[in-house]
Amino acid sequence: MPFIEKNGLKYYQFDSLPGTVHAVFTRRGGVSTEPWSSLNFGGSVGDDPANVRANRIRAFETLGRDPASVFDVWQVHGKKVSFALRPRDPESHEDKADIIFTDQADVTLYMRFADCTPLLFSDPVKKVVGLAHAGWQGTVKNIASAAISAMHERYGSNPVDVCAAIGPAIGPDHYEVGQNVIDAVYESFGDYAEMLLPRVGERRHFDLWAANRLQLQQAGVLNIEMSNLCTACHTDDWFSHRQERGRTGRFGVLMGLKV
Ligand SMILES: [Zn+2]
Numbered sequence: 001m002p003f004i005e006k007n008g009l010k011y012y013q014f015d016s017l018p019g020t021v022h023a024v025f026t027r028r029g030g031v032s033t034e035p036w037s038s039l040n041f042g043g044s045v046g047d048d049p050a051n052v053r054a055n056r057i058r059a060f061e062t063l064g065r066d067p068a069s070v071f072d073v074w075q076v077h078g079k080k081v082s083f084a085l086r087p088r089d090p091e092s093h094e095d096k097a098d099i100i101f102t103d104q105a106d107v108t109l110y111m112r113f114a115d116c117t118p119l120l121f122s123d124p125v126k127k128v129v130g131l132a133h134a135g136w137q138g139t140v141k142n143i144a145s146a147a148i149s150a151m152h153e154r155y156g157s158n159p160v161d162v163c164a165a166i167g168p169a170i171g172p173d174h175y176e177v178g179q180n181v182i183d184a185v186y187e188s189f190g191d192y193a194e195m196l197l198p199r200v201g202e203r204r205h206f207d208l209w210a211a212n213r214l215q216l217q218q219a220g221v222l223n224i225e226m227s228n229l230c231t232a233c234h235t236d237d238w239f240s241h242r243q244e245r246g247r248t249g250r251f252g253v254l255m256g257l258k259v
Pocket of ligand 1: 170171173174230231232233234
């Protein structure tokens with residue numbers, strides 16, 4: 001059962017991320033009002049910061065994680081990595097990064113999404129967990145490969161031991177893209193671009209799910225689980241920047257090592 005309901009919240013869990021506590025929270029069960037209703041984690045989308053804080057605490061407690069264990073970053077559509085040695089000091093500024101890892105059991109990694117692809121990583125051998133934020137920009141920069149390289153260099157992870165998961169994101173049915181994205185996909189993916197940019201009449205869509213899966217496979221990852229959930233198809237569950245024309249919130253993904 002990928003969806004779990006608890007404390008009025010509904011979240012998605014993957015089957016194949018051993019040794020982790022993780023959740024992709026739907027937008028259900030929070031305190032925010034329209035257009036952020038209701039479990040909004042986005043602090044820069046116009047919602048009341050007190051509501052965002054209350055939502056975050058509710059999500060952490062539902063997963064049995066201390067809200068003070070949070071480590072998050074300022075997501076900037078790049079592929080820089082931030083390694084969490086301890087929870088983030090609430091007085092400190094977030095690192096600008098789109099990949100986070102930790103091998104510390106008292107840290108809970110936390111990221112925000114609304115159409116971009118959540119990538120979740122677990123290495124049960126080296127006891128490392130990670131999250132990445134892969135929109136089209138991160139994807140054409142091959143953020144998946146950057147994440148696997150970082151796991152290898154920092155923790156000695158062997159890609160064949162890594163379990164990766166691709167969370168809810170805007171699907172190939174909904175993600176129409178313009179010429180700038182099409183050009184970037186061709187430049188990044190070469191011969192594979194044709195397959196990753198399905199034609200819908202005269203228009204081209206971008207398959208973020210398949211693009212990230214391909215990059216993970218090329219980086220040597222064998223265990224890849226897909227959620228195959230389109231955020232734009234299911235705005236009852238997910239915030240979708242595209243489908244809701246920018247007036248929406250951000251859903252949260254949490255991940256830590258099982259204690
Ligand atoms: Zn869709």
